[in-house]
Amino acid sequence: MNATYTLLELRRITRDWSGTFFTAVLPAFFYLIFGSTVDAKSATAGNGNVAMYVMISMAAYGAVTATTSIGGHAAVERQQGWGRQLGLTPLADSSYIGMKALIAMTVAAVPILLTFALGAATGAHGSAAAWAFSALLCLVGSAVFAVYGLLVGTAFRSEAAVGAASGSLVIFAFLGNVFVPLSGTMLEIARFTPLYGYVGLARYPLTEGQLSATVSDPLWLLVANVVVWLTVFGTLAVVFVRRGRERQ
Incomplete structure (x- = not known):
């Protein structure tokens, strides 16, 4: 991979202040509102407390917002001629993909680190294993939504469409039991939505799949959700x- 190109891309992304706000600051703000100030923040939740439960949810949401945007813009760049421009350089396709993956993971780490830091400073408590593995799962699992961004970018070839894809994550979050705890029929529907498995896995080191006193998610269900949606997005x-290549 080309370190110079990677650093230039990171600088370009960080100059987009509005994008940086929605990617990194907004999820942390959501945590402060919904996690650190509620009366029940110190109540027990699995291997930690409610504040940590909300912290993980908001960090995961910020991470997927970042990777969706990076994946989508990478696809649009390639289809609007940047790919042909890079073709004049010694940069191989595999290096380009590797750099974009590295950039996506780097950007996704920002909301995770910021939200976890705020959580640690405002009363989020949990076991050391829950802190470490939840952060890791937030980061690794967010790669699924880089593929989602790539899908939207290749399907619509528009930066506006990529912005809409990031916006659609708000709907996925509400439907996926991220922002508001669901129950009954809505919870059953949520289990089939894209964010449910990813966020459930990120919370698993804390909750061990327990949603309430009587309801829990087995690990296989959360993994299956992630694998199925990764397959759908990737396919x-x-x-x-391929359709885009046939038109060219």
Whole structure:
């Protein structure tokens, strides 16, 4: 990979203050509102407390917002001629993909670190294993939504569409039991939505799948949700990439 190109890309992204706000600051702000100030923040939640439960949820949401945006813009860049420009350089496709993956993970780490730091400073408590593994799962699992961004970018070839894809994550979050605890029929529906498995896995080191005194998610269900959606996003992205090549 080309370190110079990677650093230039990171600088370009960080100059986008509005994007940085929504990617990093907004999830941390949500945590402060919904996690650190509620009366029940010190109540027990699995291997920690409610504040940590909300902290993980908001960090995961920020991470997928970042990777969706990076993946989508990478696809749009390639289809609007940047790929041909790079083709004039010694940079291989595999290096380009590797750099974009590194950039996506780096940007996704920012809201995770910021939200976890605020959590530690405002009363989020949990076991050491829960802190470490939840942060790792937030970061690794967010890669699924880089593929989602890639799908939208290849399907619509528009930066506006990529922005809409990031916005759609708000809907996925509400439907996926991220912002508001769901129950009954809505919870059953939520289990089939894209964010449910990812956020459930991120919380698993804390909750061990327990949603309430009587309801829990087995680990296999959360893993299956992530694998299925990764397959769906990946397959559709390949279809649209091939369709785009046939038009050229």
